[in-house]
Amino acid sequence: MIELRDVRKYYRSGSGKAEILRGVNLRVEPGEYVAIMGKSGSGKSTMLNLLGTLDLLDSGTYELAGKSVHKMSRGRLAHLRNEEIGFVFQHFQLIPNLSVYQNVLLPLTYGRKRLRRKKALVLALLDEMGISDKKNQKPDRLSGGEKQRVAIARALVNEPGLILADEPTGSLDEETTESILNLFDRVHKNGATIIVITHDIEVAERADRILHLQNGVLV
Amino acid sequence: MKLFTAFKLACYGLWSNRFRVLSAMMGVVIGMFAVIVLTAIAIGVKDTLMKQMGSLGAEQILVLPGRVLDTANGQKDLLSGLTNVPSTLTYDDAKAIEGVPNVKSVTPQLETITIAQYDERNVQSVLVGTSDQYSRIQHADLSEGRFFTKEEQAEEARVIVLGNNIHEALLGKHEVPVEDEGSSGEAQQTKPIWKKVLDKLLGQSASAEETSLVGKHVTINEESYEVIGVLAPNATLGSSTDNNIMLPIETALATTDMKNLTKMIVESASVQAVDEVDGAVFNAIKAQHSEIDFSVVKQDQMLGALGKVTSILQVMLFGITVTALLISGTGIMNVMVMSVRERTREIGIRKALGATTSEIMGQFFFETLLLCCIGGAVGIGLGYAFIEVWNNNIEIFALVLPMWAVKLALYTTFGIGSLFGIYPALKAARMKPSNALRFE
Known part of the structure; x- marks a missing residue:
């Protein structure tokens, strides 16, 4: 379960500071598929950064799988990201000089789990994503859809409880968007909690619940 | 921190950026080559001069024209006292x-x-x-x-x-x-x-x-x-x-x-x-x-004067060597700082996927260290090859490379890598993942 209580986030703006999130409260049940919509600059990405522990709360509390995230050290947050959270970004965020296989393997490299079957696990995921024939290629040789499949495989490789997706279809055409959303549906059916940040209503409608971020609060 | 993981990632990092790495490595290669060759020249010259003087034999005495002055400690000051009379x-x-x-x-x-x-x-x-x-x-x-x-x-x-x-x-x-x-x-x-x-x-x-x-x-x-x-x-x-x-x-x-x-x-x-x-x-x-208007000089006095000359030579070479190493170390650090900047987004991705601050630091630190050690080893190898070629073809004096000089060069490369690797590694490790991911 995810629970945010009265979460606030400020950014420096000139000599003063701008409040991006103004007391956000959110509760997401395990296995739930939630979409968060909002206009540009409404704080969607800030929200995702806080949920993914890529940024720290200025005030409020954050509970994830029974752990008080807001009290954790940087080291423990890194382990939490590795074990509990999978990220899918709009611009894929693949490391260009690593192969598809190496990109998907990366979270396992930083993991504390001693997996004997790392290679088999990665290959099975690439097969499931339909990109096993591209495993030795560098990301710049892939299409947008293929890149996003690699990113999804990488997000799933550590079997995290939470998948955070930031505009996952923002850089894709209509046909590819549909196939990626179908992938998300499959992942959801397998029991993962998914939070998608989007401004696309068609993407949001695939979720169980749609929330709107307006003036720094969820409605 | 898993040292082996950091080391492995550093190897990947270097291999992935091998062309830039090669150009950065040249500084260390040249620096180490200079260290090895200059040391061999200094020791070779000293040994040759000492052997020549030593070959006079301890029982031999030189009688020279002109008056060689005595120093305060009773030694012959051949450097300042020799006059062209x-x-x-x-x-x-x-x-x-x-x-x-x-x-x-x-x-x-x-x-x-x-x-x-x-x-x-x-x-x-x-x-x-x-x-x-x-x-x-x-x-x-x-x-x-x-x-x-x-x-x-x-x-x-x-x-x-x-x-x-x-x-x-x-x-x-x-x-x-x-x-x-x-x-x-x-x-x-x-x-x-x-x-x-x-x-x-x-x-x-x-x-x-x-x-x-x-x-x-x-x-x-x-x-x-x-x-x-x-x-x-x-x-x-x-x-x-x-x-x-x-x-x-x-x-x-x-x-x-x-x-x-x-x-x-x-x-x-x-x-x-x-x-x-x-x-x-x-x-x-x-x-x-x-x-x-003449001087009588024993062999040990000649050796003492030569020792002074070679000591001056060694201090001078030490200065040149330290300068060469500082330049190559600074060059490496600049390349690594540029590398950290260019790879900001990569650092963000790695942090998002669970890399800890110490793992990121370890990766970049090991990259600098490896770069220096490989460059150092190549420089030492080239220096050794140069000495071999010199000794096989040039007879004027033999270059001498003692094992302590090789060890010193290796420790020095390790030291340079460690010293100049800290700043870029800290710079990479301190990045906030959210900012690093947004970096254009």
Whole structure:
């Protein structure tokens, strides 16, 4: 379960500071598929950064799988990201000089789990994503859809409880968007909690619940 | 932190950016190459000089013209005290020394520049009037023939022994430059250019059917001398005999206008008697001179003065080396800082996927360390190869690379990698993942 209580986030703006999130409260049940919509600059990405522990709360509390995230050290947050959270970004965020296989393997490299079957696990995921024939290629040789499949495989490789997706279809055409959303549906059916940040209503409608971020609060 | 993971990631990181890494590595390669070669030169020069001085033997004493001053600690200050005064040492001084108790031998040396002539060739050389002990004292082995005898000295025999270069030059195998003007210079020019080119191509003189001048006559100052021996090549720093022509000192005094000795080497009967002989030799010469215009120097005093020279050389080389290493270290750091900047987004991705601060720091630290160590190893290897090539082809002095220098170079590369790797690694590790992911 995810629970945010009265979460606030400020950014420096000139000599003063701008409040991006103004007391956000959110509760997401395990296995739930939630979409968060909002206009540009409404704080969607800030929200995702806080949920993914890529940024720290200025005030409020954050509970994830029974752990008080807001009290954790940087080291423990890194382990939490590795074990509990999978990220899918709009611009894929693949490391260009690593192969598809190496990109998907990366979270396992930083993991504390001693997996004997790392290679088999990665290959099975690439097969499931339909990109096993591209495993030795560098990301710049892939299409947008293929890149996003690699990113999804990488997000799933550590079997995290939470998948955070930031505009996952923002850089894709209509046909590819549909196939990626179908992938998300499959992942959801397998029991993962998914939070998608989007401004696309068609993407949001695939979720169980749609929330709107307006003036720094969820409605 | 998993060190092996950080190391593995550093290897990936270097391999992925191998072309940039290669250019960055060049700084360390050149730096280490310089360290190795300069150290080998410094130690090689020191060893060669020390060996040459050491080859005098502990029982030998040098008598030099001019007064060498004593330093505060009673040592001879050969660096500041040597003055370029005309020699007042004479052969009579040498004879006086022969009468000193416990003196085994005296080898006087009377030197002048002269032109030796054979066939149509004129060769500039150093004419050395000396005693029959010269080849033994100077460790100058003969490649052919013999050295002159005491009897030939007494008879003022017109006999000479040629240094290796002079022998070769007189045979026309290679040329020794002649600065003299007039007929000898013209004689040198008489050989047509095409013949010189042919000589070079064939590696010999077109007219050089002769392979030895032993038994032949060479003209020096319009006087004919029989060549009785040739010295083996003796190319070393400072006191090579290759460009010398040796003749009995009595002959030199009779046939040239040379009167004053360049130096004398006095051999004590034993090492224990050196101090006693040193004082007695001084007194013997002093008795013949109206003032103290000469110096008597023992081998250990010469070595002490040389030690000072080589120490200055080593301090200078140390300065150059440290500068070279600092430049290469700064270069590496700049490349790594640029690398961190270029890979900001990658750092963000790695952090988002669970890399800890220490893992990111470890990766970039190991990258710098590996870069330095590989560059250092290549530099040391190239330096070693250079030394091998030098020692196999150049005889002037041998480069010496002791194991401590190699170890020092390796530790230094490790030190540079560690020192200059910290800043870029900290810079990478401190990035906030959300900011790093947004970096354009």
